[in-house]
Amino acid sequence: MQIIFEEKAGLVPISIETETDGTLFLELEAPEPLSLGPEFSVETICEAVGLSPDDLEVQNHFPRVASVGLPFLMVELTCREALQKARTKLESSQVLRDQGVPYIHLYMCSHDEYDIRARMFAPFEGVFEDPATGSANCALAGLLADLMEAEQGHFSWKIAQGVEMGRPSILHARAKKIEGQVVKTWIGGNCVQMGEGTLQVP
Numbered sequence: 001m002q003i004i005f006e007e008k009a010g011l012v013p014i015s016i017e018t019e020t021d022g023t024l025f026l027e028l029e030a031p032e033p034l035s036l037g038p039e040f041s042v043e044t045i046c047e048a049v050g051l052s053p054d055d056l057e058v059q060n061h062f063p064r065v066a067s068v069g070l071p072f073l074m075v076e077l078t079c080r081e082a083l084q085k086a087r088t089k090l091e092s093s094q095v096l097r098d099q100g101v102p103y104i105h106l107y108m109c110s111h112d113e114y115d116i117r118a119r120m121f122a123p124f125e126g127v128f129e130d131p132a133t134g135s136a137n138c139a140l141a142g143l144l145a146d147l148m149e150a151e152q153g154h155f156s157w158k159i160a161q162g163v164e165m166g167r168p169s170i171l172h173a174r175a176k177k178i179e180g181q182v183v184k185t186w187i188g189g190n191c192v193q194m195g196e197g198t199l200q201v202p
Helices: 043-047 080-085 090-098 132-147
Strands: 001-007 012-019 023-029 036-041 066-068 072-077 104-109 116-122 126-130 152-161 170-179 180-193
Touching: 001 170, 043 104, 066 104, 066 132, 072 132, 080 104, 104 132, 116 132, 132 152, 132 170, 132 180
Parallel strands: 072 104, 116 152
Antiparallel strands: 001 012, 012 023, 023 180, 036 066, 066 072, 104 116, 116 126, 152 170, 170 180
């Protein structure tokens, strides 16, 4: 089954499948193609999230903005320990906010039961940390696919988020690349119904 949400970023197709154990798997397609924004210095990021330059991995890319509808500052870290000790500092993060980047998405390639472990901070939006951020990880999938040498292909990642805040979540991200361009990205995961209601339309 498929439904479509009308969001500020555009129309968002969402597929809904029932798995063999009865749980639901929902996946949405990003409303916009990947767009990449400015890069930020290592020093600026370290000040904002309480890390040292050695904690940041810059071989693949410098901290930079990526979006598939909502912009996030993507920062790759070297190890899980760096991810665990990250903390946002409001005064230092203000520099990023002043430049139009209220969302900070930290990630590292974990090479365990997950491909990626991530954390997302948005202190100026009233979200000091989010346990599962589909828009951020969808943009991350687009960025990672863009960085790959392969000119085309269909790539996927299993992502753990929310572990450090005691609300572990698992997300599944995908990206499609054709002739060197990321043309589509998706994010999905299993969910359990927690409530229901009705909407009356006059």
